[in-house]
Amino acid sequence: MQAFLVSLIGGCLFPILPVLVEFGLTNAVRLETLAVTSTVYAAAVGMASRNQAIAFSSFFFSLICIVIYSAETYKTPAQEGMPFIKYGALISGGIMLIYFASYVIERFSRHYIESEPYVEF
Amino acid sequence: MSLLERLRRNFYRKEQEAAITIVAVAMTCGMLLLMYFLAIGATLWSIGTFVVIDVAGVVLIGSVALDMLRRVEAKRQLASKLSLFTNERYLWTLLYSPVFPPLRFEYPPQPLGLELPPPEQWMELWEFLRLDPFGRIASQALYQRSLQGRDRYLTQVMRMADRIRRRR
Numbered sequence: 001m002q003a004f005l006v007s008l009i010g011g012c013l014f015p016i017l018p019v020l021v022e023f024g025l026t027n028a029v030r031l032e033t034l035a036v037t038s039t040v041y042a043a044a045v046g047m048a049s050r051n052q053a054i055a056f057s058s059f060f061f062s063l064i065c066i067v068i069y070s071a072e073t074y075k076t077p078a079q080e081g082m083p084f085i086k087y088g089a090l091i092s093g094g095i096m097l098i099y100f101a102s103y104v105i106e107r108f109s110r111h112y113i114e115s116e117p118y119v120e121f
Numbered sequence: 122m123s124l125l126e127r128l129r130r131n132f133y134r135k136e137q138e139a140a141i142t143i144v145a146v147a148m149t150c151g152m153l154l155l156m157y158f159l160a161i162g163a164t165l166w167s168i169g170t171f172v173v174i175d176v177a178g179v180v181l182i183g184s185v186a187l188d189m190l191r192r193v194e195a196k197r198q199l200a201s202k203l204s205l206f207t208n209e210r211y212l213w214t215l216l217y218s219p220v221f222p223p224l225r226f227e228y229p230p231q232p233l234g235l236e237l238p239p240p241e242q243w244m245e246l247w248e249f250l251r252l253d254p255f256g257r258i259a260s261q262a263l264y265q266r267s268l269q270g271r272d273r274y275l276t277q278v279m280r281m282a283d284r285i286r287r288r289r
Contacts (some may be wrong), residue, residue, distance in 0.1 A: 054186045099177035101187045109189035113196060114262040115273035 003118040004111035010118065011048070011103055015041045016096070031088045035069035037061075038092040045099040050110070054102050063097045067093055138282035162185035202249050204289075205242050 019037050023029050035046020039062045068088040075085055084091070110116045250258035250263070262274050 032258065051185055051188055053181060057181055083214065098181055101178075101182050104157060105185045105189055106207070108159050109192045113189065114265070115267055116262070116270045117267050 001112060003116070004107055007107045007111055007118045008104065011045070011107065012100060015044060016089060029089075031085075031092070032069055032070045034066045034092040034096075035072065035087055038096045039065040039069065040100055042095055042099050045103045049102070051102075054099075054106070058099065061099075065092055067075060139277050160247045191255065191258055192262070195255040196262070196278060197281070198249070198253075199259040200278045201285055203278060204266070204282040204285040205245070207281075 016037065018033060019029055022109065024035050042058045042065065043062040046055045046062075049055050049058070068084050068091060071079070071082060071084045072088060075082070111118060136191055249262040253258075263271065264277075265274070
């Protein structure tokens with residue numbers, strides 16, 4: 001159980017730190033920050049996963065988040081209504097939540113059911 | 122082992138694999154049904170983006186959840202196989218002996234002069250760990266890279282095996 005809890009701290013809390021800090025300091029989260037965090041988070045969860053579906057889909061969703069980030073950064077006023085900009089926050093947040101849930105379930109089976117240590121020292 | 126016996130065991134293995142496939146198909150169908158209802162709900166409340174996230178997310182989370190259920194079942198089945206062994210020390214030594222990688226042997230080797238278990242029981246365990254789909258999942262955990270993890274896993278499985286033995 002200890003390894004599972006440590007893995008949650010290491011794999012869930014640390015990666016969302018940029019979002020939490022920005023929210024804590026400005027009382028809002030910019031779409032760029034959300035998209036970049038989701039990109040890194042999805043890719044990191046995918047690379048650490050033993051599940052092929054998670055591993056491969058994570059790259060796809062990371063790319064989607066990169067596109068959202070680029071659209072938000074280089075948009076012109078005429079492009080405000082683009083779906084990726086309009087729903088960007090929802091998509092990025094959703095991707096983060098999905099990979100968060102997958103990570104929690106997978107780590108539960110690895111660290112609690114199969115007793116795999118998170119770090120050995 | 123006779124040809125007939127080998128065929129029987131092979132058939133049993135196929136049956137187990139078929140059972141896993143049925144569970145996977147049932148779960149996928151369940152998820153599709155859930156997504157269908159979510160899609161209808163989302164259309165009614167006109168929140169289209171939510172559907173896109175659902176479609177991808179529920180499938181992914183479901184696949185990980187299915188994987189978790191398989192691991193639980195693998196552990197339970199391994200415990201029931203180990204509950205047939207009475208000589209625990211032999212099992213412990215053999216499973217983690219670097220001199221005798223146990224899965225290479227169809228018949229039990231004899232390390233450290235310990236008492237041998239009956240060959241049928243050994244054969245059953247060997248076949249389970251080598252051929253059974255759940256057994257292969259269990260052997261991954263049993264032979265994980267970390268020795269500490271192996272120890273903990275085997276301790277837990279032995280505890281479960283004890284409980285099964287007491288219930289008999």
